[in-house]
Amino acid sequence: MSGTDLLDTLAGLRPGSRIASLRAERADIARHTQGAYEALMRPADPGGLPLSERAAVAAIVAHLNEDAALGAYYDGRLAEHGLPAGPRWDTISAHVAMVARSPRDGSPDALARLRVVGLSERDIVTLSQIVAFVSYQTRVLSGLELMESLDG
């Protein structure tokens, strides 16, 4: 654990500000939000889903949600790890866009395509968790930013 909270940082919450104090009333939620981020984006063992692909997946989801702060953050992570490319990545990125934008289009065939390009059952679960987690993260951040804007 880095000790800093990513969403506090990205929302620009100053320690002791009204919204920061409000968030502290739900400290367990903030802690597990950060914990999920660490588990998915800084895993001890990335298995078959390398950090470059994880960062690229998160960046796609942040940008599809038009979240400038989160998008820039994951672009930065992506720059550290290098941009994935090739047919495997094309298949993964198409799946990611579907899950982020229109999850009702999920299907067994969609998962079969991921297996064809080498993802294990565990990798598919992790991939889905990253897309779903960043979908969560951007909405928490949006809400915090909107609350901050009214306090301005």
Add this chain to the structure above:
Amino acid sequence: MADPIAFTTDVVEWAPWIEPIDLATATSEQRASLTETVSNTKITAYSLVLAHDPAALGERTPLFNKIMYAPRGLPRAERELATLVESVLNGCVFCASVHARRFVELDQTPETMASEVVARIYAGEDPGLGSRRAALVDYALALSHTPSRATAEHLTALREAGLGDLEILDLTHAVAMFAWANRLMLTLGEPTGPVT
């Protein structure tokens, strides 16, 4: 695929498209990630699928429970209402059935009224809510879209309808959590049933 199941308040099962882990051969970390369950239910196929990544599951389950059950703040029935309308928007029949039942169970109004609200939401009609819950549903739906359509006007409407800051934060967390939950449920398996 079988024909899609219509929205229902009956109990629906969920069948994974991923091979769940086998508890008999699970690692200690996988077992540990399953000790707490969502809404304190039994270990389901869903949690056995998510246990493929125990580190993520071990954070997500307590996060889910804190968001839906933490004391004070937004009344639990209204957390359920927000996640219900979001689940309908996203097309998650399984999630909607669970949270429609919880909403009806927790709502303080006579049960038939909550049931009517659910029926209207399922039919895509105006649920006929008072100003507080109408503002809550408007914000929940706006925030559910990709990208979000939530604006400062939604927040102002929530405040004018009497929601306090902690309630607005709780509402935001509930909607955000179901952006997560709906996506897992919709893309890793499918609803089966209803079970009668």
